[in-house]
Amino acid sequence: MSDLSVVVLISGRGSNLQALIDACADPGFPAHIVRVISNRPGAKGLERAAQAGIPTTVIDHTEFPDRAAFDAALSAEINKSQGELVCLAGFMRLLGDDFVGSLENRLINIHPSLLPDFKGLHVHERVIEAGVKSSGCTVHFVRPETDAGPIIAQSTVPVHDHDTPDTLAARVLEAEHVCYPAAVRLIAEGRVVVDDDSVLVDGRPLLAE
Ligand code: GRF
Numbered sequence: 638m639s640d641l642s643v644v645v646l647i648s649g650r651g652s653n654l655q656a657l658i659d660a661c662a663d664p665g666f667p668a669h670i671v672r673v674i675s676n677r678p679g680a681k682g683l684e685r686a687a688q689a690g691i692p693t694t695v696i697d698h699t700e701f702p703d704r705a706a707f708d709a710a711l712s713a714e715i716n717k718s719q720g721e722l723v724c725l726a727g728f729m730r731l732l733g734d735d736f737v738g739s740l741e742n743r744l745i746n747i748h749p750s751l752l753p754d755f756k757g758l759h760v761h762e763r764v765i766e767a768g769v770k771s772s773g774c775t776v777h778f779v780r781p782e783t784d785a786g787p788i789i790a791q792s793t794v795p796v797h798d799h800d801t802p803d804t805l806a807a808r809v810l811e812a813e814h815v816c817y818p819a820a821v822r823l824i825a826e827g828r829v830v831v832d833d834d835s836v837l838v839d840g841r842p843l844l845a846e
Pocket residue numbers: 649650651652653654726727728747748749810813
């Protein structure tokens with residue numbers, strides 16, 4: 638079985654990073670994390686990586702004159718790490734088109750809604766305001782348009798009448814922690830193919846839940 642090299646990009650708490658670290662600790666998991674990169678020096682996820690013995694790099698975006706220079710530093714670090722797959726896990730910087738294009742179908746993200754619904758920020762507030770009865774999370778390949786790109790995996794959770802953004806976020810986050818490692822596993826096992834900008838898993842399109 639292949640053992641995919643993964644670089645994880647974070648900006649903060651790193652609970653999805655932790656889920657990936659925990660998954661990779663299983664000897665049967667077909668991927669390992671070679672480096673964690675944060676654009677914020679104080680990100681809690683850096684401690685999680687250090688505790689797991691994973692090398693970390695801080696590339697502080699405030700030290701770069703513009704996005705292109707920041708993206709170039711990020712690219713250089715990813716290349717140096719020989720990461721085959723790059724996972725955005727709460728990485729809060731927009732990435733330029735050149736950066737995204739250079740990692741086509743090697744760059745994935747997790748978003749706390751059922752895309753294409755509720756792209757962008759403040760997702761749980763908007764989900765509750767909209768009055769929808771279910772939400773969830775999505776793992777997708779990254780494209781230049783924010784929160785767009787071929788969907789690899791989704792997981793649905795109910796929205797309860799009494800939910801606040803915090804209670805809903807906690808329920809979705811639990812689903813994220815299962816969904817992200819599951820998507821990385823599918824990719825590492827070579828079961829994911831991007832066909833005409835949609836994903837086939839084991840040769841079949843994703844089923845609507
Ligand atoms: C998650 O909700 C993820 O979907 C979104 O940012 C949050 C990151 O949380 N992109 P964490 O840093 O992984 O705990």
